[in-house]
Amino acid sequence: MIKKALWLVVVILTLCEISAYKYLVVSPIPSKSHSILGDALVEYLADAGHEVTYITAFTPEKVSPRVTIIDTSDHIRNFPIDATFNLKSFMDGTVTTNNFMTFAPLMLEISRATLGNSNVRKLLADENQRFDAVIAEWMYNEVYVGFAGVFNCPLIWFSSIEPHWMVMQLIDEIPNPAYSTDMLTADSIPPLTFRQRVVELYTQIVGRLAQTFWLSGLERDVYNEYFVPFIRDRYNTVPPFEELRYNASLMLCNSHLSMNTPIRLPANVITIGGYHIKPNIKPLPEDLQTLMDNSKDGVIYFSMGSNLRSKHFPDEVKQSLLKMFGKLKQIVLWKFEEDLPNRPNNVHIVQWAPQQSILAHKNCILFITHGGLLSTTETVHFGVPIIGIPVFADQFVNVGRAVKKGFAQRVDLSYSLAADIEKAIRNVLDNPSYTTRVKELSAIYHDRTVPPATELVHWAEQVVKTKGARHLRSPAFMMPWYQKMYLDLILVLLVVLLIFYKIIIFFIISVTKRVNFILYLHFPCNVYEYGSIIFS
Ligand SMILES: *[C@@H]1O[C@H](CO)[C@@H](O)[C@H](O)[C@H]1NC(C)=O
Numbered sequence: 001m002i003k004k005a006l007w008l009v010v011v012i013l014t015l016c017e018i019s020a021y022k023y024l025v026v027s028p029i030p031s032k033s034h035s036i037l038g039d040a041l042v043e044y045l046a047d048a049g050h051e052v053t054y055i056t057a058f059t060p061e062k063v064s065p066r067v068t069i070i071d072t073s074d075h076i077r078n079f080p081i082d083a084t085f086n087l088k089s090f091m092d093g094t095v096t097t098n099n100f101m102t103f104a105p106l107m108l109e110i111s112r113a114t115l116g117n118s119n120v121r122k123l124l125a126d127e128n129q130r131f132d133a134v135i136a137e138w139m140y141n142e143v144y145v146g147f148a149g150v151f152n153c154p155l156i157w158f159s160s161i162e163p164h165w166m167v168m169q170l171i172d173e174i175p176n177p178a179y180s181t182d183m184l185t186a187d188s189i190p191p192l193t194f195r196q197r198v199v200e201l202y203t204q205i206v207g208r209l210a211q212t213f214w215l216s217g218l219e220r221d222v223y224n225e226y227f228v229p230f231i232r233d234r235y236n237t238v239p240p241f242e243e244l245r246y247n248a249s250l251m252l253c254n255s256h257l258s259m260n261t262p263i264r265l266p267a268n269v270i271t272i273g274g275y276h277i278k279p280n281i282k283p284l285p286e287d288l289q290t291l292m293d294n295s296k297d298g299v300i301y302f303s304m305g306s307n308l309r310s311k312h313f314p315d316e317v318k319q320s321l322l323k324m325f326g327k328l329k330q331i332v333l334w335k336f337e338e339d340l341p342n343r344p345n346n347v348h349i350v351q352w353a354p355q356q357s358i359l360a361h362k363n364c365i366l367f368i369t370h371g372g373l374l375s376t377t378e379t380v381h382f383g384v385p386i387i388g389i390p391v392f393a394d395q396f397v398n399v400g401r402a403v404k405k406g407f408a409q410r411v412d413l414s415y416s417l418a419a420d421i422e423k424a425i426r427n428v429l430d431n432p433s434y435t436t437r438v439k440e441l442s443a444i445y446h447d448r449t450v451p452p453a454t455e456l457v458h459w460a461e462q463v464v465k466t467k468g469a470r471h472l473r474s475p476a477f478m479m480p481w482y483q484k485m486y487l488d489l490i491l492v493l494l495v496v497l498l499i500f501y502k503i504i505i506f507f508i509i510s511v512t513k514r515v516n517f518i519l520y521l522h523f524p525c526n527v528y529e530y531g532s533i534i535f536s
Contacts, residue, residue: 034139072117170245266474389417
């Protein structure tokens with residue numbers, strides 16, 4: 001009996017061994033929300049039995065023994081994103097980040113720093129190191145394709161936002177800008193007006209030109225400097241950057257149809273929006289549980305996310321917010337990084353908020369948020385209407401969509417924030433349609449064939465199993481644009497028409513010459529002149 005059981009264990013272990021792959025996950029953006037996505041990705045792959053090497057700026061609290069961390073936490077010091085994204089500076093207009101031209105170089109600097117990091121260099125230099133696939137987060141440049149070059153394995157892109165034109169061009173083609181918008185264009189939510197369509201076309205053309213004539217060169221330099229020596233150490237040939245850049249096998253996107261624009265997608269774009277939310281929500285800490293259970297008029301939860309700090313609100317704004325919240329009959333739970341003196345009785349501070357557990361509580365009736373994608377996703381997951389105060393990056397798009405979908409009010413960051421929020425609270429709470437709408441979307445969001453995490457693991461495995469999933473590659477991707485637009489056909493037709501025209505002219509001329517000759521024989525001189533006037 002024991003022998004049999006031992007055999008079974010051996011068999012199971014061997015089976016596990018066979019189907020366990022080695023992944024390299026590259027997600028070192030020094031921003032908490034990005035690391036939440038990276039951590040979840042790594043956790044699911046490790047739970048599925050795979051070995052994962054994880055390049056990250058934040059070491060997760062709990063790591064599976066199958067996970068090896070490559071620490072790039074020096075990014076947190078060198079790129080203090082938290083300090084840059086200061087609420088007061090946004091209110092005073094002293095920083096603007098919603099611009100590709102400032103965003104892209106910053107992201108390239110972070111990528112360069114990742115590749116210069118000594119732990120990462122050690123990994124790249126280790127010639128015994130092998131991976132079955134690389135999963136790299138796309139963040140406004142493509143230099144991480146070099147990892148696939150060094151380890152000679154398939155590449156999977158991970159996009160922390162929905163499939164937009166910049167990532168679609170890496171795997172399929174640029175969708176039509178008339179209905180598929182750039183993620184930094186603040187106000188363009190399809191259907192677009194004439195002006196928005198023109199702005200969108202302009203933005204995408206300028207972005208594309210900037211990539212072609214400016215960023216691509218910088219990226220190629222980074223590839224040559226940081227990857228090519230390691231590739232040369234391992235292999236005889238070095239693939240050009242452009243070849244690797246357009247060679248990804250798959251793209252995982254953190255989006256779902258209940259939230260983003262449902263544009264057509266090629267077979268190798270897999271949307272896994274909401275995968276970071278675990279099926280078992282952690283219970284609330286006891287004090288919060290009691291507070292929320294006993295709130296007979298409901299709880300309003302207020303958080304500006306992990307990058308923006310409420311403590312950076314100017315003092316007068318903090319005071320007016322406290323005063324306004326004090327007038328409400330609901331309990332207000334404010335994620336605030338330090339203690340706030342003179343708080344009204346119904347306002348409670350949490351320095352760190354278990355956001356998902358709060359939103360999951362049935363008494364949470366409204367979420368006041370900066371409109372980050374994780375917060376927006378969680379609010380749809382749990383079915384809570386929002387007041388969105390967008391500040392930077394994709395937050396304008398996220399809040400704009402939520403407003404259009406009918407479960408949000410937008411409030412702009414300004415010194416009259418308290419009064420504007422007060423009005424919005426009244427609108428949302430007095431009008432049941434906001435809650436109804438978000439519950440409907442939540443039902444759509446949950447109505448899937450399999451959970452997003454299952455999808456993620458399945459496709460990551462399929463790429464390895466099928467040696468790069470070439471069968472998923474979009475035919476559009478491998479075709480030059482003039483062929484897709486049939487410009488070559490138009491050229492052929494033009495040539496045919498031209499030849500046809502020449503033949504007809506030739507024919508007419510020879511006929512007239514003959515007619516003229518006959519006419520000349522009968523009526524010499526004057527009619528011949530008359531004819532040549534007509535036909536010449
Ligand atoms: C492109 O990807 C495929 C599949 O992963 C791989 O076989 C091929 O070697 C890659 N090409 C280059 C230039 O790396």
